[in-house]
Amino acid sequence: MKKAHVPGFRKAQVELEHCSTCKGKAVVQGVSYELVCIDCNGSGWVMAGSRMVLASDELVTQLSFKLQQAQREIEVLKRGPSITGPAAYYQQNNRRGAGGSNYTGD
Template sequence: MQKGQGLGFKRQRIELEACPTCKGKAVVEGVFYEQICTACNGSGWVVLGSGLVLPSDELVTQLSFKLQQAQREIDGLQQGPSISGPAAYYQQNNRRGAGGTNYTGD
């Protein structure tokens, strides 16, 4: 037997989209009360493009991947743009101007 290429070791990322029926809310308006959306089994998420519903255990894994990606994006935005080189020196306050303000030489 040949060795595999590691196909079972990494979970496949499945792109998700909000359910078109409930628009990601997991419930739909009934006549008298809200009902669980049957198109997405009350999760609010379906597979992008095909609209297939994922089983609960797979959905939890895929939502965890989406949450981790969103957290990385938030962390990157909170760090702000990193300025280096001459631009960093230009942006910092050197207290050489009138009243201790920043003097840039312009």
């Protein structure tokens, strides 16, 4: 018997984009004051491509996924550039130069 894929064990990540009406600000300018954007239900986010509005509970989950991804990218950038191969050897101090400085042979 073939194994069947059972949906629901993992939450699918939906691509989000800024609302085209409010430009991601969640409000639009009325005559004398700002109004909540009705195209995105005041969230500033819609589904990419279809521009459908997400339910508030689904939106919270998707924004959490987006935040976690951004935090991972920030951590990678904080670690600094990872130099590998010959460039890594060239950049490190080998203390073979005059006064213990770096000598690269150039």
